[in-house]
Amino acid sequence: MELKIAILPGDGIGPEVIAQAVKAVEAVCRRFGHTLSSASAPVGACAIDEFGDPFPESTFSLCSRSDAVLFGAVGDPRYDNDPSAPVRPEQGLLQMRSRLGLYANIRPVRTWPSLLDRSPLRAEIARDVDFVCVRELTGGMYFGEKGRRDGSDTAYDTNVYSRSEVQRILDYAFRLARMRGHHLTVVDKANVLETSRLWRQVAMEMEKSYPDVHTDYMYVDNAAMRLVCDPRFFDVLVTENTFGDILTDEASCIPGSMGLLASASVGGRTAVYEPIHGSYPQAAGKNTANPMAAILSAAMMFEYTFGLSGEAEAIRSAVALCLENGVVTSDLAAGENACSTSDVGDCVAEYIMKGTI
Ligand code: IPM
Ligand code: MN
Numbered sequence: 001m002e003l004k005i006a007i008l009p010g011d012g013i014g015p016e017v018i019a020q021a022v023k024a025v026e027a028v029c030r031r032f033g034h035t036l037s038s039a040s041a042p043v044g045a046c047a048i049d050e051f052g053d054p055f056p057e058s059t060f061s062l063c064s065r066s067d068a069v070l071f072g073a074v075g076d077p078r079y080d081n082d083p084s085a086p087v088r089p090e091q092g093l094l095q096m097r098s099r100l101g102l103y104a105n106i107r108p109v110r111t112w113p114s115l116l117d118r119s120p121l122r123a124e125i126a127r128d129v130d131f132v133c134v135r136e137l138t139g140g141m142y143f144g145e146k147g148r149r150d151g152s153d154t155a156y157d158t159n160v161y162s163r164s165e166v167q168r169i170l171d172y173a174f175r176l177a178r179m180r181g182h183h184l185t186v187v188d189k190a191n192v193l194e195t196s197r198l199w200r201q202v203a204m205e206m207e208k209s210y211p212d213v214h215t216d217y218m219y220v221d222n223a224a225m226r227l228v229c230d231p232r233f234f235d236v237l238v239t240e241n242t243f244g245d246i247l248t249d250e251a252s253c254i255p256g257s258m259g260l261l262a263s264a265s266v267g268g269r270t271a272v273y274e275p276i277h278g279s280y281p282q283a284a285g286k287n288t289a290n291p292m293a294a295i296l297s298a299a300m301m302f303e304y305t306f307g308l309s310g311e312a313e314a315i316r317s318a319v320a321l322c323l324e325n326g327v328v329t330s331d332l333a334a335g336e337n338a339c340s341t342s343d344v345g346d347c348v349a350e351y352i353m354k355g356t357i
Contacts, residue, residue, distance in 0.1 A: 002035045003038075004065070006038070006039060006068070007039065008040070010074045011074050012279025013341075017072060017289055017291040018072040020295055021291065022298075026349070028298075031314065041062045045074065053092075055092040055096050063100060070273055070274075072274070073278050075281065100272065101269075103139070104169055105133075107132065108132045109130075110129060112324075114323050115255060115323055118257065119256045131251075132236050133238075134169065135245065137267075138165075139165045140240045159240075167202055170203050174209075174210045178210065181236075182214060183214045184235070184238060185237045186217050203215065224246075227251055248261075248276060258276065259289065261293050264301070266304060273301040274297055275297055289341050290332065291341050291344055296315070296319060318347075
């Protein structure tokens with residue numbers, strides 16, 4: 001198969017971790033006989049530097065022409081403490097999501113037996129955690145009307161959802177639950193927010209069409225607690241954009257490092273695969289960042305975009321073997337035992353080629 005992939009490394013550690021994901025994709029192509037045809041484009045702060053635009057038209061056009069996008073991270077400390085910056089790197093990511101119609105963000109959370117002692121949770125709580133967060137990605141406060149009034153000393157962000165936006169993400173989540181453990185948790189704040197009441201109303205109507213899925217409803221504050229007290233409760237968790245952003249950062253700690261969490265953003269013709277961590281500017285260029293999240297995002301790409309689950313599994317097994325063998329970066333290994341970003345990438349590629357499954 002020919003794989004047309006747009007590579008958007010972005011800022012900070014993005015280029016380093018994406019280079020390892022590309023190595024894994026190349027190894028899969030060699031082992032399974034696929035052809036990779038890839039092209040890179042700038043996004044985020046590096047695109048602002050080059051084009052004055054965090055998501056230039058040429059980058060959008062490359063994405064639209066590709067089957068899938070491998071995305072690193074965006075962000076730059078130059079913008080962090082400057083609320084008046086007219087353009088920001090993060091806008092590149094938000095524009096990409098919106099323009100490519102990526103309304104569903106899929107963030108699987110699992111633990112690895114070999115890393116249970118790295119989890120901030122006790123091993124008996126972290127063991128066998130395996131759930132998927134489905135985060136709505138193109139609505140809510142992120143995209144609602146926002147601004148300043150009263151001489152700019154009052155600010156607002158509007159949380160808006162239409163029935164059709166709610167329906168399409170819930171439909172995705174119900175179907176995913178059907179393919180997994182048949183348990184869907186709808187997370188909202190329906191005791192306070194009108195948007196949440198609409199979500200709950202629509203979910204309760206749709207629930208009837210999925211009698212094989214056990215559906216429950218949970219307030220977001222309670223879900224935040226449940227994620228750390230009893231994460232095995234969850235199978236598929238669906239929620240709106242802002243709640244999903246916060247809960248998935250929380251959930252990302254469970255396996256032991258945020259550097260292990262992959263994601264897929266789907267809904268349009270071209271899906272985007274990205275690690276859930278950010279650009280981590282302090283580590284940029286040091287060859288120390290954990291590339292596993294980017295590599296596992298490439299595994300999701302094989303499965304979701306190309307329907308090649310054997311190829312996805314080859315990557316996941318290679319990652320699991322590295323973790324078992326202690327081939328890990330400093331977020332997971334102590335001092336001298338830590339491997340570099342590129343060493344981990346080389347080892348994953350080697351295991352893929354050798355065929356660990
Ligand atoms: C994420 C990130 C983004 C978000 C930022 C960088 C805009 O935190 O992908 O979770 O808030 O969606
Ligand atoms: Mn986030």
